[in-house]
Amino acid sequence: MKKFILILLFIPSIIIAQEVPEKVTVIKSDQQIENFTSSLGKNELKIDFLDFLIGPALTIGYEKINNSSSGFGTTLLLNLDGNDTSGDLIRDKFALTPYYRFYFLQSEDFGGYGIFAEVFTKFSSTEYKAYNGQGSSKITNDFDIAPGLAVGRKWINRKGFTFELLFGVGRNILYSDDEDYSGWYSESNRTAGKVRAGVTLGKRF
Numbered sequence: 349m350k351k352f353i354l355i356l357l358f359i360p361s362i363i364i365a366q367e368v369p370e371k372v373t374v375i376k377s378d379q380q381i382e383n384f385t386s387s388l389g390k391n392e393l394k395i396d397f398l399d400f401l402i403g404p405a406l407t408i409g410y411e412k413i414n415n416s417s418s419g420f421g422t423t424l425l426l427n428l429d430g431n432d433t434s435g436d437l438i439r440d441k442f443a444l445t446p447y448y449r450f451y452f453l454q455s456e457d458f459g460g461y462g463i464f465a466e467v468f469t470k471f472s473s474t475e476y477k478a479y480n481g482q483g484s485s486k487i488t489n490d491f492d493i494a495p496g497l498a499v500g501r502k503w504i505n506r507k508g509f510t511f512e513l514l515f516g517v518g519r520n521i522l523y524s525d526d527e528d529y530s531g532w533y534s535e536s537n538r539t540a541g542k543v544r545a546g547v548t549l550g551k552r553f
Contacts, residue, residue, distance in 0.1 A: 388508045389413075394550025396423070404428045405440070409548065411449075416461075422446040423546075425472075441489070443472040445544065447498070461504045470494040470518055470542055494518035494542035508552035516544040 411421030498516020
C-alpha cells in the first residue's frame with residue numbers, strides 16, 4: 349500500500365518534468381541571413397520627410413541591396429516652393445545624390461539593415477538672392493558637386509517597411525573663396541561644406 353501511495357506522489361512530478369520544454373538556442377548562419385534578405389526583396393523605395401517639412405521639398409530615393417552587407421542607390425530632391433527665394437537663404441532647387449553603403453550587422457539582423465556608412469556625391473543646383481550694394485537684388489543660381497561621407501541607422505520589420513536616420517557632410521568642389529560675383533553679393537554666401545541629412549520611410553520589395 350505504501351509503495352502504491354509513493355508511486356501516486358511521484359507521477360505528477362514526472363508529468364510536470366516532461367512538460368517543461370528544453371531551451372533551444374538558434375544560431376543564424378550567413379546563408380540564413382542572406383535568404384531572409386532575399387525574401388524581403390532587393391529593391392527599396394523611400395521618401396524623406398525631413399526635406400518635406402523643412403523645404404518644402406520632395407526627396408524620393410531608391411536603393412538596390414547587393415547583399416546583407418552593402419547596397420547602392422540614389423536620391424532625387426525637387427524643391428516644391430514655386431515662389432522666388434525668400435530672404436537671403438541659399439537652398440537647393442534640385443539635387444541628385446548617388447551613394448554606396450556598407451551595413452554593419454548583428455547575427456539577428458535581416459540584412460541591408462542596421463548601422464551603415466556611405467560614400468556619396470551630391471550634384472545640386474542652388475538658388476539665393478544677391479545684392480549689388482545699390483538697393484537692387486536678383487536671384488542667382490549656382491551648380492556644384494559635393495562628394496562626401498555619411499553615417500546612419502536603418503530599421504526594418506518583417507513586412508519590409510523601413511525607417512532610416514542619416515547625417516553626412518560633403519565638400520563643394522566647384523566652390524572658391526575668391527569667387528567673382530561682378531559686384532553682386534549674398535548675405536548668405538555659398539560655403540565649401542554641404543550637408544546631407546534625412547528621416548525617411550520606405551518599403552522593400
